[in-house]
Amino acid sequence: MSDIVVGYDGSPDAAAALDWALEQARWDGRPVRLAYVFEWLTVAGWIGPGVTPGMWPDERARQQVEELVGKAAADAAATHPDLTVRGEVLDGPPALVLEECSAQADLLVLGGRGHGGFAGLLAGSTAVSVTAHAHCPVVVVRRDTAGGARSGHVAVGVDGSEHSLLALGFAVEQAALRRVPLHVVRAWQPSQEQWHLTGEQARDAALADQRAELDEALRRWQESFPDVEVTVETAAAAPAGLLIDASRNAQLMVVGTRGRGGLRGMLLGSVSQQLIQHAHCPLAVIHKR
Structure with missing residues (x-):
């Protein structure tokens, strides 16, 4: 049985996406996998959490991300003991990596906008790009729509x-x-x-x-x-x-x-x-x- 993959970055929209995915898993019994895509700063200009332009990759920033994802997965597993929930941190451009994840998933769940989105934008470029290129069904959950999910x-x-x-x-x-x-x-x-x-x-x-x-x-x-x-x-x-x-x-x-x-x-x-x-x-x- 393939996973329900959740694109997770700790943002309010990602939290809404995780809640939706856990509800879906209660109906169909599938495992839930949180995928945080960590984007290192490189010559090409990738920027990851805790990294500012001009800095080399910060190992502490990645450790903080791993702790964030681990806690989110543990909390989800604690509140849904009948489900299998795990988290992982992946490296690369978020849209590309999530598209690759979708090839092995039954369902990909995304927040409408993550931490990198512009204020006032209802849905971010990552959600639109991944929805266009994914290999499985994609569910987009904006935090302002999450209340109608039940x-x-x-x-x-x-x-x-x-x-x-x-x-x-x-x-x-x-x-x-x-x-x-x-x-x-x-x-x-x-x-x-x-x-x-x-x-x-x-x-x-x-x-x-x-x-x-x-x-x-x-x-x-x-x-x-x-x-x-x-x-x-x-x-x-x-x-x-x-x-x-x-x-x-x-x-x-x-x-x-x-x-x-x-x-x-x-x-x-x-x-x-x-x-x-x-x-x-x-x-x-x-x-x-």
Whole structure:
């Protein structure tokens, strides 16, 4: 059984991510591994905790980091005695190292912004980069969204793309695991010509087609998980805004990395990026392995 890996740096967002990961582990029984990525100052300019520009790496700083991670893992294990929790300190650029960790993980959980983030920034560059390049599902937990992690339904955005269908499967499994309803959202964004040249009946017919395609995608999952209560919402609206609204009463929002509207070669679509910044609950972004 692979680990749930938590990117941990002692920041408030990382603490929220750890709490979320421990709750998830209580549901699925997976081990939890805290990964602190220590960035030494080198000729290339890496800076680690306790190191200021112009200094050589400070061994004491690394020892302090190891103590921080050890205490966090020990505290988590003490409050969750039924779980396996361990911590480790790794060296290198945080985004790159966490991406490498994701190759051996079942789930990677990140805080929205660590100690290195700019004040006022909802989600840091590391969270966005790792979410784009990870090899497993990534959950981003901002501290302002952590309170909704224990209540509400699971919501998922589906647009018919391959990535969104993977997200749907993950969301159904999470709803079944948590024994909560699933809310499936399908946003259809017509072109400017369609808005102006088609009448209300034509738009209603287009939405009905979107709903029929979504029902077909849902059918096999409902057969596998018949106890999951499913509600469906389809609307002619901008996807990001609709999904952000749908996240208000959810305990988890699930999306694919990139939908139908994504540019070829773009690993993380604009909708996923906006949700990382603005979702009202923890966000799971699902990758194709």
